[in-house]
Amino acid sequence: MSEQTTHATGAPVRIFDTTLRDGEQAPGISLDVKEKLEIAEQLGRLGVDIIEGGFPITSQGDFDAVKAIAETVGAQPLAQGADQPPVIAALARCHPDDIKRAADAVGPAQHGRIHVFLSTSEIHRHVLHHGASEDEIVAQAVEGIQRAREFTDDVEFSPQDATRTDDEFLKRIVDAAVEAGATTVNIPDTVGYAIPHDFGATIGDIVRRVGPEVAVSVHCHNDLGLAVANSIEAVRHGATQVEVAVNGIGERAGNCSLEEVVMALATREDVLGRRSRVRTREIGRASRLVSTLTGYPVQFNKAVVGKNAFAHESGIHQHGVLQDRLTYEIMSAEDVGLEGRQIVLGKHSGRHAFSAQLEEMGYDLTAEETKRAFERFKELADKKVEVTDADLEALVADEVFAYTEEAFELDRLEVTGGTVSQPEATVVVRRTADASIHEETATGDGMVDAACGAIRQAVRPWVGATPTLVNFNVAAVTKGIDALGDVTVQVEVDDQRYTGRAVSTDVVEASARAFLAALNKSMRLQRARDDAARSPMDTP
Numbered sequence: 447m448s449e450q451t452t453h454a455t456g457a458p459v460r461i462f463d464t465t466l467r468d469g470e471q472a473p474g475i476s477l478d479v480k481e482k483l484e485i486a487e488q489l490g491r492l493g494v495d496i497i498e499g500g501f502p503i504t505s506q507g508d509f510d511a512v513k514a515i516a517e518t519v520g521a522q523p524l525a526q527g528a529d530q531p532p533v534i535a536a537l538a539r540c541h542p543d544d545i546k547r548a549a550d551a552v553g554p555a556q557h558g559r560i561h562v563f564l565s566t567s568e569i570h571r572h573v574l575h576h577g578a579s580e581d582e583i584v585a586q587a588v589e590g591i592q593r594a595r596e597f598t599d600d601v602e603f604s605p606q607d608a609t610r611t612d613d614e615f616l617k618r619i620v621d622a623a624v625e626a627g628a629t630t631v632n633i634p635d636t637v638g639y640a641i642p643h644d645f646g647a648t649i650g651d652i653v654r655r656v657g658p659e660v661a662v663s664v665h666c667h668n669d670l671g672l673a674v675a676n677s678i679e680a681v682r683h684g685a686t687q688v689e690v691a692v693n694g695i696g697e698r699a700g701n702c703s704l705e706e707v708v709m710a711l712a713t714r715e716d717v718l719g720r721r722s723r724v725r726t727r728e729i730g731r732a733s734r735l736v737s738t739l740t741g742y743p744v745q746f747n748k749a750v751v752g753k754n755a756f757a758h759e760s761g762i763h764q765h766g767v768l769q770d771r772l773t774y775e776i777m778s779a780e781d782v783g784l785e786g787r788q789i790v791l792g793k794h795s796g797r798h799a800f801s802a803q804l805e806e807m808g809y810d811l812t813a814e815e816t817k818r819a820f821e822r823f824k825e826l827a828d829k830k831v832e833v834t835d836a837d838l839e840a841l842v843a844d845e846v847f848a849y850t851e852e853a854f855e856l857d858r859l860e861v862t863g864g865t866v867s868q869p870e871a872t873v874v875v876r877r878t879a880d881a882s883i884h885e886e887t888a889t890g891d892g893m894v895d896a897a898c899g900a901i902r903q904a905v906r907p908w909v910g911a912t913p914t915l916v917n918f919n920v921a922a923v924t925k926g927i928d929a930l931g932d933v934t935v936q937v938e939v940d941d942q943r944y945t946g947r948a949v950s951t952d953v954v955e956a957s958a959r960a961f962l963a964a965l966n967k968s969m970r971l972q973r974a975r976d977d978a979a980r981s982p983m984d985t986p
C-alpha cells in the first residue's frame with residue numbers, strides 16, 4: 447500500500463454536492479428553477495458544505511436556478527446547528543463569458559465559488575481543444591483562474607480527465623493552477639478509469655505538493671463501480687473534499703454517491719479517522735426528493751437508501767436481527783432517515799419472524815393456531831414473492847378464526863379448459879372423520895363452476911340436498927399480479943344459507959376452498975341442530 451499522508455487527518459471531509467450540475471447531466475434529467483431550488487433547500491438541511499447549482503452559461507433557466515439558490519440557500523444556514531450557509535458554486539469553461547455568467551449567478555451567495563475546468567489528457571486535448579499543446583492548455587487554465595479570481599477569492603480548478611493525463615503534465619498544471627490563484631484543486635476521474643490503489647497514491651502526491659493552504663478535491667465517476675472506493679482512498683491520502691451526487695446520479699454510470707461516502711465515513715471513522723458534517727438523518731428525504739424530481743428510481747439493493755438496505759427476508763437473518771439488529775446491520779435505518787428495520791415475510795422466513803410479526807399486529811394465537819397459520823403462510827409464500835400484513839390478516843382470518851373442525855378438506859384441485867374447450871375440474875377431497883379420499887370430476891360454465899360441481903359430487907353422500915352456490919364475491923387483498931384473492935360465497939343447502947370464505951393467490955382455488963368451507967359450516971350447524979333435537983331437555 448502506498449504511503450498515507452497525515453495531512454488534515456481528523457478535520458471533517460468537505461462534501462461538495464453536484465447533484466444539480468453533474469447529476470442533472472444524466473440522460474433524461476432536466477430540472478427547472480423551482481425543482482432545483484427545492485433540492486438545494488434539502489441539500490442545505492442536509493448540511494453539505496458546497497452546492498454546485500449548475501453551469502450558468504448552459505441556459506437562462508440554469509443561470510436563474512443558480513442565482514435563486516445563491517439568494518436563498520446561499521444566504522442563511524438551513525442545517526440545524528450550522529453557523530454558515532453552504533458555499534454556492536457554478537461551473538464555467540475557461541471562457542470569459544462562462545466565467546462572467548457563473549460569477550453573476552453565485553454573486554448573491556454569502557460564499558460564492560467559481561469552478562473552472564479544462565481538459566488535460568491527450569485524447570481530450572486532441573478532441574475537445576483542437577489539438578491544443580500542453581503549453582496552450584496551461585496558459586488557458588491560468589487565464590481562466592485569474593479571471594475568476596477577479597470575481598471571488600474562492601476558485602476551484604479541475605483538470606478534466608485527470609486520471610488519463612500524463613503524470614508530469616498533471617503536476618505541472620496543478621502547480622500552475624495554484625500559482626494562478628486556485629484555492630481548490632479538484633482531480634476528476636472523469637471517465638471512472640481510476641483504481642483505488644493508484645488513485646490514492648496520485649492524490650497523496652498532490653496533497654503533499656500543494657500544501658495545507660489549498661484544498662484537494664476528488665470527483666469520481668462510477669463507470670467501473672469504483673467511485674466510492676476511489677473517493678474513500680483519496681480521503682485516506684489527504685483529500686479534503688469529495689464531490690458527490692445524491693443517489694449517485696450523473697453522467698453515464700453516475701457520480702460518487704453522497705449517501706455512500708457519507709455513511710462510509712460515519713460508519714468506519716474507526717479506520718478512516720474523518721467524518722463529514724452532513725446530518726445523516728436528512729439522507730432519506732434527500733434521496734426520495736431527488737428520485738421523485740429527476741424520475742430516476744433508486745434500485746432496490748442500493749446501499750444506504752435502497753428499499754432493501756435495511757430489510758431482512760431470510761429466517762436466519764430475521765431470527766438474528768429480532769434479538770439484536772447489529773447481527774446483520776452495520777448502520778441503523780433511523781440514522782439515515784429511513785423507516786426502521788424491516789422484516790419482510792417471504793418464502794425464506796422462519797417461525798421466529800412469523801410469530802413476531804403476528805404479535806406486532808396484535809394477534810394472540812395459541813401454539814397450535816400459529817403452527818397452522820405458519821403452514822398456510824409457507825404455502826402462500828411459495829406462490830407470492832412478499833407476504834404483506836394485509837395478506838397475513840386474510841390468512842389468519844381464514845385459517846385461524848374461520849377454522850372449525852372440518853368435515854372435508856381439499857387435498858387437490860386440477861382445472862383445465864378455456865375459451866374453446868369446456869372447463870373441467872377434478873377435486874380430491876378428504877373426509878376428516880375416517881380420512882377417506884374422494885375424487886370427482888365435473889364440467890361447468892366456468893372453472894369456478896366446474897370446481898364447485900366436482901366438490902358437490904364428492905360430498906354428495908354426506909350432504910343431504912344438492913348445495914347451490916347463490917352468492918359469489920371476489921376481492922383482491924393486496925395489489926399486484928400475485929395479489930391474494932379473497933373469495934366469499936353463500937351456499938344454499940335445504941333452504942338454509944351458509945357463508946364460506948377463503949384466500950389464495952389462485953381465485954379458482956380460493957373459490958373451491960370457500961365453497962367447501964360453506965359446506966363444512968352447513969354440516970356443523972346441521973349436526974348442532976341434530977344434537978339439540980336429541981337433547982334430553984327437549985325430551986318430554
Ligand SMILES: CC(=O)SCCNC(=O)CCNC(=O)[C@H](O)C(C)(C)COP(=O)(O)OP(=O)(O)OC[C@H]1O[C@@H](n2cnc3c(N)ncnc32)[C@H](O)[C@@H]1OP(=O)(O)O
Pocket residue numbers: 468471501503504505538539540541563564565574575576606636697
Ligand atoms: C465532464 C463534464 O461534466 S464537463 C461539463 C459538461 N456539461 C455540459 O456540457 C452541459 C452544458 N453544455 C452546454 O449547454 C453546451 O455544451 C455549452 C453551452 C457549454 C457550449 O455549447 P456550444 O457553444 O454549442 O459548444 P459545444 O457544446 O458544441 O462544444 C463545446 C465547445 O466548448 C469548448 N470547450 C470544452 N471544454 C472547454 C473548457 N473547459 N474550456 C474552454 N472551452 C471548452 C470546446 O472546444 C468546444 O469549442 P468549439 O465550439 O470552439 O469547438
Ligand SMILES: CC(C)C(=O)C(=O)O
Pocket residue numbers: 468563604606607632634635636637665667
Ligand atoms: C467538470 C469536471 C469536474 C467533471 O464534471 C468531470 O470531470 O467529470
